[in-house]
Amino acid sequence: MTNQQTIRVRFAPSPTGYLHVGGLRTALYNFLFARKHGGTFVLRIEDTDRSRHVEGAIENLTATLRWAGLDFDEGPGKEGAFGPYVQSQRLELYRQYANELVDTGSAYPCFCSPEELDTMRQAQMERNERVRYDRRCRSLTPEEVDAKMAEGTSYVIRLKVPMFGDVAVNDIIRGNVTFQLNILDDQVLLKSDGFPTYHLANVVDDHHMQITHIIRGEEWLPSVPKHVLIYQALGWEIPQYAHLPLLLNPDRSKLSKRQGDVAVEDYRARGYLPEALVNYLALLGWSESKDREFYSMPELIEAFSLERVGKSGAVFDLEKLNWMNGQYFRNLPIEQRMELCRPFLEPAGYDIRDENRYRKIIEALTPRIQVPVEAREKAEFFFSKHVPEDETADVFLYSESGQKVVHLLLEKLKDIEDVTAERFSEILADAKSTLGVKGKYLFMPVRLALTGETHGPELPLIAEILGKEECLKRLQEELRA
RNA sequence: GGCGCGUUCGUCUAGCGGUUAGGACGCAGCCCUCUCAAGGCUGAAACACGGGUUCGAUUCCCGUACGCGCUACCA
Numbered sequence: 262m263t264n265q266q267t268i269r270v271r272f273a274p275s276p277t278g279y280l281h282v283g284g285l286r287t288a289l290y291n292f293l294f295a296r297k298h299g300g301t302f303v304l305r306i307e308d309t310d311r312s313r314h315v316e317g318a319i320e321n322l323t324a325t326l327r328w329a330g331l332d333f334d335e336g337p338g339k340e341g342a343f344g345p346y347v348q349s350q351r352l353e354l355y356r357q358y359a360n361e362l363v364d365t366g367s368a369y370p371c372f373c374s375p376e377e378l379d380t381m382r383q384a385q386m387e388r389n390e391r392v393r394y395d396r397r398c399r400s401l402t403p404e405e406v407d408a409k410m411a412e413g414t415s416y417v418i419r420l421k422v423p424m425f426g427d428v429a430v431n432d433i434i435r436g437n438v439t440f441q442l443n444i445l446d447d448q449v450l451l452k453s454d455g456f457p458t459y460h461l462a463n464v465v466d467d468h469h470m471q472i473t474h475i476i477r478g479e480e481w482l483p484s485v486p487k488h489v490l491i492y493q494a495l496g497w498e499i500p501q502y503a504h505l506p507l508l509l510n511p512d513r514s515k516l517s518k519r520q521g522d523v524a525v526e527d528y529r530a531r532g533y534l535p536e537a538l539v540n541y542l543a544l545l546g547w548s549e550s551k552d553r554e555f556y557s558m559p560e561l562i563e564a565f566s567l568e569r570v571g572k573s574g575a576v577f578d579l580e581k582l583n584w585m586n587g588q589y590f591r592n593l594p595i596e597q598r599m600e601l602c603r604p605f606l607e608p609a610g611y612d613i614r615d616e617n618r619y620r621k622i623i624e625a626l627t628p629r630i631q632v633p634v635e636a637r638e639k640a641e642f643f644f645s646k647h648v649p650e651d652e653t654a655d656v657f658l659y660s661e662s663g664q665k666v667v668h669l670l671l672e673k674l675k676d677i678e679d680v681t682a683e684r685f686s687e688i689l690a691d692a693k694s695t696l697g698v699k700g701k702y703l704f705m706p707v708r709l710a711l712t713g714e715t716h717g718p719e720l721p722l723i724a725e726i727l728g729k730e731e732c733l734k735r736l737q738e739e740l741r742a
Numbered sequence: 743g744g745c746g747c748g749u750u751c752g753u754c755u756a757g758c759g760g761u762u763a764g765g766a767c768g769c770a771g772c773c774c775u776c777u778c779a780a781g782g783c784u785g786a787a788a789c790a791c792g793g794g795u796u797c798g799a800u801u802c803c804c805g806u807a808c809g810c811g812c813u814a815c816c817a
Contacts, residue, residue, distance in 0.1 A: 452815040483812040552765040628780035704776030716778030
């Protein structure tokens, strides 16, 4: 780890159409590691599965990474010395190495059809044997191979995995891990459609892009021996590995859709702050030894180290993310809070054209908003009133004392030209002394009449925002008999 | 099934042989308060189990259990 060469890391997602929060964390750790050590952060698109091609996925991915503040140094749209950075544009390179591996005896063509393989697996299962490729094509003679080729039989290229021995790597996070080779299948390296599999493309690119540290999810740990074998067969240096603990669903299975939102854009769409998401994600699996919760990106870069990444999976806790987002939200200047909530209020048909009034609404709502999307329902009563129907209304609003309060307020409000929070407080104080009603018997009828709700921001604030006319109208509506 | 990885409060974690096992989210209570939040304070809540090693194990070693991941011409 203390070598002189420049550190180069990469985030290598497959373009599925959206960025997974687990992916974002992997990208983040790569990014932090690169920035911390003055290295280079590469984005590489692993689109070797033609059947999974998603239109616009790359643009979406880069846009989301940019939103999160993870700018890559090299990648699609930002060509460096090692491009292209999209694997489907590097097919020739993989083919070349697949052939080299065949030529040097480290790999071999396999002509088994999917149907054939399926039959083989069925038979193995019936005999209760381990399901694996039986290597029937491994012992084909050159003549047999030539004959098949001449026939035009489609084929794949498989890695010739040694029958015995083992492979050991020293993972930065997990320490020494050893794998027995005899249980390994002869991996397909090049598919019959000429595309490489993940294993080949990944190794070839990591080498060609001079990646020094492979920081990726733990789900890749079992493929390490396959990759090491390819590095060795090609005579290449093996990079450092760091396998990150998985992000988990509340039931501790690997974080997935169906158990909540996993697409970063889902969070973005709800108004989550990238700083909060990044801060939260950074702490899922990594921590400085201190009791510290809040980190800006520069602070993360300063504090981050792979050695302090944990080993066990971390449950993605939405509650804590929400709390953290609320913390960030409240610390924002009012203008930013207004901008963040705007996209949720305008579509709801709320009239927030009066900037001054809108500002007051957001100020009043801020303490009870964790995520901007919540602003819509929290602000609703400012724009339309629910009829208070529950028993609370009967007790406080439609009771004799409640009606008296409403009456008095109506009278008092008529006399003033403008409702300010201050004026309204005075009026309430007046009502308290003239009627001898206090506490919730004073406030609740007003709150219910004004908002239709039993809870919300401070009443004087609400009254000021509603304005005189609206206050009068809403109070009037609640007058009975 | 095989292989691999993992295991401190419900959750995220600190701890790197001797601690009242600390912090955060959440939860409960109290304060504030018309209410709901926010904020402040307080509290309940954890070392998976069994063997070693050691004067002494949450910490080191070995098992067991449990969990998760991988086991495709997907990544």
